[in-house]
Amino acid sequence: MPPELDADPATVDFETRATADDHMALRLWLRLLACSNLIEAPLRTRLREQFDCSLPRFDLMAQLDRHPKGLKMRELSRRLMVTGGNVTGLTDKLVEDGFVERRDDPTDRRAYTVLLTPAGKKLFRQMAEAHEGWVVQLFERLPPAKKTQLFALLGELKQSLGATELRD
Amino acid sequence: MPPELDADPATVDFETRATADDHMALRLWLRLLACSNLIEAPLRTRLREQFDCSLPRFDLMAQLDRHPKGLKMRELSRRLMVTGGNVTGLTDKLVEDGFVERRDDPTDRRAYTVLLTPAGKKLFRQMAEAHEGWVVQLFERLPPAKKTQLFALLGELKQSLGATELRD
Numbered sequence: 001m002p003p004e005l006d007a008d009p010a011t012v013d014f015e016t017r018a019t020a021d022d023h024m025a026l027r028l029w030l031r032l033l034a035c036s037n038l039i040e041a042p043l044r045t046r047l048r049e050q051f052d053c054s055l056p057r058f059d060l061m062a063q064l065d066r067h068p069k070g071l072k073m074r075e076l077s078r079r080l081m082v083t084g085g086n087v088t089g090l091t092d093k094l095v096e097d098g099f100v101e102r103r104d105d106p107t108d109r110r111a112y113t114v115l116l117t118p119a120g121k122k123l124f125r126q127m128a129e130a131h132e133g134w135v136v137q138l139f140e141r142l143p144p145a146k147k148t149q150l151f152a153l154l155g156e157l158k159q160s161l162g163a164t165e166l167r168d
Numbered sequence: 169m170p171p172e173l174d175a176d177p178a179t180v181d182f183e184t185r186a187t188a189d190d191h192m193a194l195r196l197w198l199r200l201l202a203c204s205n206l207i208e209a210p211l212r213t214r215l216r217e218q219f220d221c222s223l224p225r226f227d228l229m230a231q232l233d234r235h236p237k238g239l240k241m242r243e244l245s246r247r248l249m250v251t252g253g254n255v256t257g258l259t260d261k262l263v264e265d266g267f268v269e270r271r272d273d274p275t276d277r278r279a280y281t282v283l284l285t286p287a288g289k290k291l292f293r294q295m296a297e298a299h300e301g302w303v304v305q306l307f308e309r310l311p312p313a314k315k316t317q318l319f320a321l322l323g324e325l326k327q328s329l330g331a332t333e334l335r336d
Contacts, residue, residue: 025307026300026314031322036204037198038329046334060218064183132194136335139193146321148190153318160309161206166214166302167298 038137051127058131061089061099061116061124064148070103070115099123148153207306214302219295224248226299228258229267229284229292238271238283267291 024068040055063079064071071079077087091114094100099120105111116124139147195290215221219233232239245255254319259282262268268289273279284292307315 001190023304024319025304026306027317028315028322029303031319031326032200032204032207035322035329036200039200092299093279096258125192131325132191135197136191136193137334138329138332139223139325140197142325144192146324147196149317150201150321151192151196153314153321154196154203156314157203157307157318158199158206161203161306163305164306166210166305166310 017061034132039135043131043134043139047131050130051123053127056086056088057094060094061120062085062128062132064100064114064127065115065121066122069112069113072111072113076114093118199275202303205304210306211299211302215299217296218298219291224259225262226252226295228255228262230296231295232268232284233289235294236283238281240279240281241272244282262288264306 028150044055047055047058051058059080063076073087073091076091080087091100091102093105095102095114099117100114101117103113103115105113142150212309215226217222219226227248228244231244241255241259244259248255258267259270263270263282267285268282269285269288271281271283273281310318
């Protein structure tokens with residue numbers, strides 16, 4: 001794409017990195033990344049504006065919501081794509097805000113479990129409902145049959161990625 | 169998915185947030201995000217290990233590589249998904265490292281243009297080649313026909329996202 005074309009704001013994103021002779025895999029990746037960013041950005045903005053909540057904080061609460069008996073810190077870290085130090089910081093803040101509780105593990109004196117408090121569950125339910133509504137809106141112009149096809153193809157991609165080890 | 173199933177490390181990712189009765193759009197989004205993270209994570213690691221380069225630094229150099237006459241800082245910021253302050257910090261470091269040069273704009277005393285130095289171009293070419301090789305590997309288990317289908321569907325998604333404004 002010549003530089004003058006990408007002055008159009010609608011085309012300014014990661015996909016503008018690709019040029020015509022790039023490999024298909026690279027074009028596919030840049031398009032996937034562009035879509036992911038086009039969806040993530042408004043979700044991030046809305047969560048911040050309406051709930052004063054960051055995406056990592058939302059993801060952490062989502063994991064705890066799926067595990068009502070709580071998770072150990074190392075299990076929680078493994079489930080999130082943020083580093084251990086950040087998980088600790090996010091958890092500390094949620095405890096301070098009254099949305100997460102730490103509970104000693106009777107079987108392991110050095111470990112503890114973290115779980116949502118009733119206030120945390122209530123807040124997460126509100127956020128999750130709003131979040132799902134935004135996601136539904138973002139995808140509503142893509143016809144249902146295309147959604148189903150895309151879901152299936154991404155399933156194949158995900159499976160193939162799980163089986164792939166990068167060589168040097 | 170019951171908690172005991174998602175103890176399998178292969179299934180531990182953002183998609184494990186979705187439960188069977190979630191809306192199709194939400195399942196699709198979590199799968200797209202999972203794929204995006206499964207590709208981005210190894211790319212991030214390799215760039216760091218082999219070139220001591222962060223993804224935002226790589227993206228910044230990629231934009232400058234596509235604009236050999238240079239970009240003004242505000243144009244560069246608009247093209248990148250990082251905040252203005254970070255763009256300044258990344259640029260300062262690249263200038264310090266000799267890979268980017270600042271040039272005064274003769275038509276605007278308050279503005280300047282940034283561009284890759286010859287050393288910056290050379291380094292970026294090496295990184296871009298390695299990066300493309302990793303991306304090709306990551307997608308190699310997905311059959312070519314599926315890549316083409318996925319590329320087309322993501323194109324439709326991207327176009328539909330461009331036409332969508334979130335309502336409250």
